Amino acid sequence: MTRPLTPRQQNVYDFIVKTMSELGYPPTRAEIARALGFRSPNAAEEHLRALDKKGAIRMVPGTSRGIRLPAMEAEAAESEPKAANAPETSAQGLPIIGEVAAGSPILATAHIDRYCPLPADYFTPRADYLLRVRGLSMKDIGILEGDLLAVHRTERIRDGQIVVARIEDEVTVKRFKRQGHTVWLMAENEEFAPIEIDLRHQALEIEGVGVGVIRGGNGQALH
Known part of the structure; x- marks a missing residue:
């Protein structure tokens, strides 16, 4: 400044x-x-x-x-160092992740549909990959079916952030809220109930936080 x-x-x-x-x-x-x-x-x-x-x-x-x-x-x-096992994006752009097979790493080569020619630092914080959104559970904040969610890989999660979470074999995009041993993954659509997770008995893995949206996967980026 x-x-x-x-x-x-x-x-x-x-x-x-x-x-x-x-x-x-x-x-x-x-x-x-x-x-x-x-x-x-x-x-x-x-x-x-x-x-x-x-x-x-x-x-x-x-x-x-x-x-x-x-x-x-x-x-x-x-x-914060670059996440381990993250693919190099400088040459090809950001990897676009489609369907994620149960139990396998989200950035496994088999999950990458193609690459988007955007630099990682176009988003803040920098994006590590783009996840294709399925369903309408986040529609009220403008994250729609077919959009690409730019995701920054990190373990530093705060209440209120949009996260990509893995619950057992399912990967989902939701708003994060935690109190003690309990985590709620909140939809932004009144038709969807919150997902409640007791960390003492259930496994939850955070794959990153959302840092931007590309509308319909057509290249129109919304930060």
């Missing part, structure tokens, strides 16, 4: 940091406007452009959540 921020710009910046720290992805302009009392998303957009000009954030054109934090990216790069 090379230039000082105004108090209002600092409020916007702090809200972006808070959202990304708690949920793992940036807020939309509308969410910023609601949280900070702006009259419209256009007002939030003006502050974002000012923050971008001052170097506090980086904006990705054409995306609803296209906000990146250079400071957070640098900290993540220093503190």
Whole structure:
């Protein structure tokens, strides 16, 4: 950050940091406007452009959540090494994972349908793979059947984050909530009941957190 921020710009910046720290992805302009009392998303957009000009954030054109934090990216790069057994994505792009066979690693070669020509650091934190979404359990937050969910492999999970979880032989995308020995995997669709897991008796493996969505797998990325 090379230039000082105004108090209002600092409020916007702090809200972006808070959202990304708690949920793992940036807020939309509308969410910023609601949280900070702006009259419209256009007002939030003006502050974002000012923050971008001052170097506090980086904006990705054409995306609803296209906000990146250079400071957070640098900290993540220093503190978290690349996940073991993750495929190299620099040459071919991000692997797109389709059906996942029971009991096998999610990044097994047999699960990779093809590669998407997006760099891993297009997303914040960087994505390790894209998972093709099945079903409509997360439709209320815009994750739909056939979308590609960008996933960052990590074991550092916080309440409220969107996770890719493996329960026995099933891989599912849900919102994470934990209290003591109990984890709830929450759908974003009132037609789906929460999945309750007692960690003392049931195995749960987190395959990563969602960091972005590519609509319908057609290359339109939403951060």
